[in-house]
Amino acid sequence: MFYKEVNEIDLGETSIANIFIDIFMPMADGLYVKVYLLGYKSACDSSFNPKFDNNSIAKNLNVPLSDVISAWKFWEGKKIVKMHKNEGYDDFDFSIEFLDLKRIYTENISVNTKSIKSNSDSIVQVGENENIRKMFNSINQTVGRYLDQGEKLSILEMMNKYNMSSDMIMCAYEHVKAKTGSSKPVKYIEGIIRNWYDANLYTPEEVKDSFAVRSERYMLYKTIFNELGFSRQPSRAEKQLIDEWFDKFNMDIELILEACSKSKNVSNPSVSYINGIIKSWNTKNIRNLDDLKISEESQKPKETSPKHVSTSSTNGDTYKKTKFHNFNETFTQYTSEELDEIIEKSQKEKFR
Template sequence: MFFKEVNEVDLGETSIANIFIDIFMPMADGLYVKVYLLGYKNACDTGCSPKFNNSSIAKNLNVPLSDVISAWKFWEGKNIIKMHKNDGYDDFDYSIEFLDLKKLYMENIPVNTKSIKSNSDSIVHIAENDSIRKMFNSINQIVGRYLDQGEKLSILDIMNKYNMSSDMIVCAYEHVKDKTGSSKPVKYIEGIIRNWYDSNVYTPQDVKDSFAVRSERYMLYKTIFNELGFPRQPSKSEKQLIDEWFDKFNMDIELILEACSKSKNISNPSVSYINGIIKSWSNKNIKNLEDLKIDEQSQRPKENVTKNISPKNTSGDAYKKTKFHNFNETFTQYTPEELDEIIEKSQKEKFR
């Protein structure tokens, strides 16, 4: 039960349409709601200073001016306000026109969706779909409460915006619950769905496969950085380079680790240095350690030939030529009898 104290002192009041509270407020985070209410109060208060603007809201709420502009862009996306750029060079200088929410409701203008009207009857009609009804029931169990009308409208809006099935919405809620241990607002769920959409993940099986790949790739990052001796996580640019080694160059992890080992004598090793080695190997179509071994052997053919033909004597001493190598070995042209005759004749000449 809720009731209001009656007070005769008039400090001013701002009347806000229930449609904002019932449907639009649950779509946004607290800051966006504060910006809307503070701006709306100023628009309704004829006695308010004309100098009150977006900078005034930023100072009042102690937030950056860019956050205030982001809030207005969010509400403009919901078709409940219009932003009018003022003359000048200030990119943050806007006038805000608040649209009539009652008129919006009566005319059944779609709220950031092509097929869903922003009223209770539309939600009930959509919920008659069996898969939608099961989706809402599953989400109720995950978050531990019943979804309100605004949350349901936002969920259906997400499904239409990103063309996601009801199974993917439930999968997103389950993922958030497992990851954080608590339920999160619909805007948080939309962030998860948007990331999946940008990553071409469209089914629960795609989600499982994506997590498996990320887990495996994380271990590869860790292995490579351990080999390089880096006691930190890789940066985004370093991850992109490492991903190319696997996805673009199709390198084996053993070959990549071999490249990392070549940086041990470098004063300032880096992923960029290893990337140069990987690219040079890729240009030679080297994909694994066996390819690298063959390439290294092909670089030393002359050296190996020189070693194989170097003459050595049986004692291990270096082979040296003497004056006897200048003689022609013609004695092999004579028979034993002819040699005896030559030797005998030589002896007779010697002692004559």
Template sequence: MFFKEVNEIDLGETTIANIFIDIFMPMANGLYVKVYLLGYRQACDPNSNPKFDNNSIAKNLNIPLSDVIEAWKFWERKDIIKMHKNENLNDFDYSIEFMDLKRFYMDNMYINTKSIKSNSDSIVSVSENPSIRKMFNSINKIVGRYLEPGEKISLLDIINKYNMEPDMIVYAYEYVKDKHKSSRPVKYIESLIRGWYDSNLYTPQDVKDSFAIRSERYMVYKTIFNELGFYRPPSKPEERIMDTWFDKYNMDIEVILSACSKSKNISNPSVSYINGVIEKWNNKNIKTLDDIKLLEEDSKRKPQVNQKSNKNNSSNTTSVKTRFHNVNQTFTKYTPEELEKLLQESQKDKFK
């Protein structure tokens, strides 16, 4: 349950369409949402400072100006703002036009599922949208037949539910056809779209980049396991550990392979053992092979320093001045003959 306190004090309010909160906000990171809301507040306030610009947003949020521009580019790709370059030499100087979200939703996203199900003519109405019509035609070619009305309804519902562009639906069909060499039901397509949505992949290029990264990372896993003498795929926990080496510690693959070489004399090498080595290196800011070489040279010098220290301690011990030291120091002043004479004289004194 959520409710708000009633207060008669008016400090001004900015009304934002629920469409932004329900559909667009979940797909963006927090920074992009902050930039949008701060700019939108200025656009809605008739008494706002006319000098308030993107630099002002950057200062208010304590972020680089370039991050503000990236946020606007993101929202422009979602077609809910337009960036207008101002006439000067500053590459970051843009005016921002906020589009009417209700109109956007009606023109691009609004689908009354009940009316579609009850009246097939509504599908024809929705298909008047060029991008939707192009999507249906492309999918017809991929699956090699015309889509059933129920399938079209389900696909339109997917677009509405996950706020995906039609080209993402087409790409999902292309991906399935390429992977399985045959078509799959709409439910399978929806599960694919849902997975991409949950992974923050919103365009075909996002998905392709993700595949490329995962393929490259898989080859890295395989290289590490070959170095360890493992001829099996890594488990999920092992993948997470190895991802930490790259994504958190920013270790080079050469450094990781060097750590793997440390396990050659171990009966049961494991990713956990290598992780211990890499964690120690990370704590010592070891990032390159040169860093490892310096660390090894330093560890070789330490035993020599300890040996010298022990010798010094030994010599220091013999040089401690005691009364015996003083006696010895006194007797070294005489020759053996003189010492003999002194001894004889001392003996005479005893027997007088």
């Protein structure tokens, strides 16, 4: 039960339609509601300071002017205000037109407003689920603000559409925050969930394992590109070729690095060039360095025994021996000392 004290002192009042309190206020965080109310008060009170503007709201709430403009953009998105850019070079100088909420309610009562109201009720009902409540609280902490009603509805629809648990939704928000360092809209999160759904990932553990596989493959890309002397990241087409080496051809990383080493004498090495070598090896069922060694050994020409040189002529006659035929036999009859003595004696006789 709620009731208020009766007081005859008139300090002024601002009347606001219940449609704002019932329908639109739950969609926004506290700051956006404060901005709306302060602006609406100024619009309703003709005796209010005519110079009161967005800068005044920012100072009053002790927030940046950009936050005030963001609030008006939010309410404009809900179609209950219109922003009109004032003349001048100030990008933050806007006049705000408050639309008639009663007219909006009357025109949309048969479609939009009932839908919004029923959705708001459904959020309250779903919020009684401990896992859903825990999910929303976790997301609030991850993004650093409170989710509005529209975001909550989108998240619930996303869960039903892709049959994802609350743990997966929290996992997606945490992944995006860790990857980008900032919060992203629900549409961005839905893109992550859709990718996981297409990859048949339905639990945070499966997502974690998938990340581990991708991380390992990334290191393989990096190792191969380092061997090729590339300092850039592989393109999508290059990744597809490299993936084939591992997944389709079942090649060992050592064998792939061996293929890369063969491009050192090529002026413009490329992944396509290495792919030609890999394909050639694949046709020979070469999967590792041992296979390559066996293949290379089998291609070497076999050694043949030396041919016997016959001393006979073609007609069966024996060649006439000269003094050189007995050269080795004569030479091996002496020791090294005796040979030195013979050479020395020969030299003396020659120059006598």
